[in-house]
Amino acid sequence: MNTSVTFGDDAAAALAGETAAKLAAEGVPAALAAGDPTLWGPDAEPEAAIRLGWLNLPKSSRELLPRLGELAAEIRERGLDHVVLAGMGGSSLAPEVICATADVPLTVLDTTDPDQVRRAVSDRLDRTVVVVASKSGGTIETDSHRRVYEQAFRDAGIDPAERIIVVTDPGSPLEAVAKEAGYRTVLADPNVGGRYSALSAFGLVPSALAGADVARLLDEAAEVLPSLAANEGNPGLLLGAALGAQALAGRNKLLLQDTLSDITGLPDWIEQLIAESTGKQGTGILPVVGADPTGADDELVVNIGPEGAFRVEGPLGAQFLVWEYATAIAGRLLGINPFDQPNVAESKENTSRLLAEAGEDPLPTGSPALVDGPVEVYGEVPDGAKNLADVLTGLLRAVPDDGYLAVMAYLDRWAALDTPTGKDASLGQTAEAWRAHDPATLRGLLAARTRRPVTFGWGPRFLHSTGQYHKGGPQNGVFLQVTGAVTEDVAVPGKPYTLGRLQLAQALGDLRALVGRGRPAVRLHLTDRAAGVSHLLAVAQEL
Template sequence: MSVRIHVSGPAAVAVDTHLPQLVDDLVASSITASDPALWGPEAEADAAVRLGWVEAVSVSRPLVAEIEALRSELLAKGVDHVVLAGMGGSSLAPEVIAGTAGVSLTVLDSTAPTQVEAAVNDSLSATVLVVSSKSGSTVETDSQRRVYEKAFRDAGIDPAERIVVVTDPGSPLESSAREAGYRVFTADPNVGGRYSALTAFGLVPSGLAGADISELLDEAEAIELYLATDDVDNPGLILGAAIAGTSPLKDKLGIVSDGTHIVGFADWAEQLIAESTGKIGRGLLPVVLDTGAPELKEGLDDLQIVRLVKDADQFHLIPTRGHRHDGEILVSGSLGGLLLTWEYAVAVAGRLLGINPFDQPDVESAKVATRGLLDAQPTPEAAAFVDAGIEVRGTASVVEGVHTVAAAIAALLAGTPADGYVAIQAYVDRLALPQLAELRDAVAAKIDRPVTFGWGPRFLHSTGQYHKGGPATGVFLQITENASSDLGVPDRPFTFGQLIQAQAAGDASVLEQLGRPVLRLNLTDPAAGASVLFDAVG
């Protein structure tokens, strides 16, 4: 078997408790047979049109030759710089596939104007843009496509020779793309974005970048029979029971890459888990950790560690860094095998949690708020105060009675529930301010609770669902910036700078309406402001 899982402690008890019933209920074979009744009557309509991923390997096989032929055609023209405009599942799967294969793929899933401008100005003469969206209505992807179309035309390049579209058949994007003469790949419409890794959405960008997508499908095919079999050795059933069957439920999953050859897998799993399970006040919160993360030493009762390793069968036998890994879930395997195994496991987790793993009802709320702000263009909310060049806004419980950034952060963290978490959300150019990601460990060490970190607006298509639909135990630190320059969106009445600010403000407003504490910090001087933040956290 190409995937190995070792469980111990509460996770092992969960497997012993739930696995026999999962087998008796024929859950694995029913998922494979696309039985929509597995998740209850309320989920049946969604499940009926969202289980196409179980057939993704066979459906995607014919695409391989077509993708490889297009790559050869582009290389013959000197086009070897692949840029992907996509969000959520449309970007995270290609990112992990390309990263693991060691091939270059520029993933443009940001609306930060300086980051978009830097991407457009990078090797445009050798660039092919992959526009990836199920409908084409995603505002980020539509805006990125428009700016590239203009850049190609301004450079004397026919966009039809340089833009490839991946979308659902019959979507508005397919129609407009074919009319424009773009190369179009369609995927099975019965697959949700976060389950689309082994469809055209995952394969086209990574294949054009040079990843061996045929081997990836081989790896997934090698595990298919095991995942479809109602047996106690089924890794999808074991993993699903381990992550969702503990009692009391360990509802935070700390995902650690520790010796695995796979690059960026935790970021892909983060979306799959959070967007699938975070709803109706319950769910599993994925927390991406490195091997030195403070949470690994804190012994938190509600945190289940999932460690991605080279060999799960051997790893637990060898203590590392003085740690025996007791109570952890250890997972190893090939990338293709793990992608499919985790998809099964999260579907199983949904059944155990009593939720619909195929909808995302709270993702749309932030989009609606963003569109409203873009249409209305209201005067920005006045800052509660300004400290060291940082404009401070937020819920009254956080900003009232304080006058420094340090005091505001302290007030926010002090409001973290005993079973809660902190979410840091950075709506900035992450290529210019990568150090902000280090705030995660600094905050975690300070409060002894799980801390997530997300680049905006990227996280809106993943953990954003959990923030609003999951347990109301999060507190939110939002970071925005005054970009050094702005970039217009062709034929749209807004700029990228206005868009990312609207996305941040829209998300904050929805969180506040739901009673979540939010602290909003706008860096008027991004580089200097970042230093102030680290000093403020202490």
């Protein structure tokens, strides 16, 4: 299947074509395909010089296929049919899309929520294999997952070395841990950044173990690869030119849709790629997933698949490569380095500082500004606010004409699936019951009450994605954070904190970073999670 970029708007097509022609005249397509690190300026060159390995992955990653075939055959022979991926950001988002598209099961752990982690660990432990994936080898969430699973395996009389497979960069702390523990290890290309790693070991190892056809994925990417060096017929160039030029013209809110696509969940992967790559130095492109267009002047709607005016069509492997290439092109047009993430460390450092300063004492949450049933409200609320409805209304009114509202939920992503439904309930009735108890439903309810974009992120997952944009991009965001009481915590073996304590510290650390920039930010704490979500959605429904 050919990979193509189509514009239904003549003006958009003309702008993209003109911009692509200028880039071609500058020799950019050939230079990028050849891995020229000077394309983003002298300040970016040192980083770019060690981050362009993704251009070669359709070919170089084929060397992994025999090893992956052996590992997949081994776990099948041993009856290990529950594959868990412990990873964050670029280490989890691509495998999630690959496996969802291939319709093969993969449990993704990219959370510190105790309930969600306990749910995974208690599921078929006797048939579980865990892929622990971290580029840096020091990701706190992934390190915690590894420790929890090691203890669970030992408690069950299972040798962790028989069940844990590590994916990391050469020389990382995780490689040393894996070597000492006797874990099988697959080393990734160190010249590939995390969010560009879909076709590397980080994307392929868990996907292959889960049963996806990763060879086909590489074939799809290899098919489009030659066109990325061309001045014409280059989908990556045309897409990147469109994204960058439209953002410079003020259309910097990218609404991603995948109606009628054979690919499942690609906008979630694109969200991290573009937000973390472009959201810096006060500029950037904000991806918005799952939103309906409002017709606002700063919206750019792009569809994955055959429907829509502006659409990108092609198989998944090619889509990965084309969007990576386009993001690099857009970065050049915006004048930023698309390979660094200068503000991501700030929230991590705040988290570590909060944990260290508190010691064994409670974390410094402060006192609620008001309480509405099972919801405590923290932060600056509108003058005269008496209840949750007043707080939500105030946040919506605080969004500037060029801004956005970000909802960030540090909760169990799958808790809504536990909602009881009658045994005779139809599929539609069951789905409606889930939506009525799903915190993610809040995004749509609030979006219906404003023309400004509303994003939704699960914490701390989004910290490895849109978290960079929140702090490094245009400072026009308004932030609504949701945390919840922990009734049954999970210890992190060998560490002085539990998962629940770490989760709260991550929320407070990120909130501190946002408030420090003078942005409107409120934290809602659910003293009873189920009741709190129901109350929050009911209030939002009635705004």
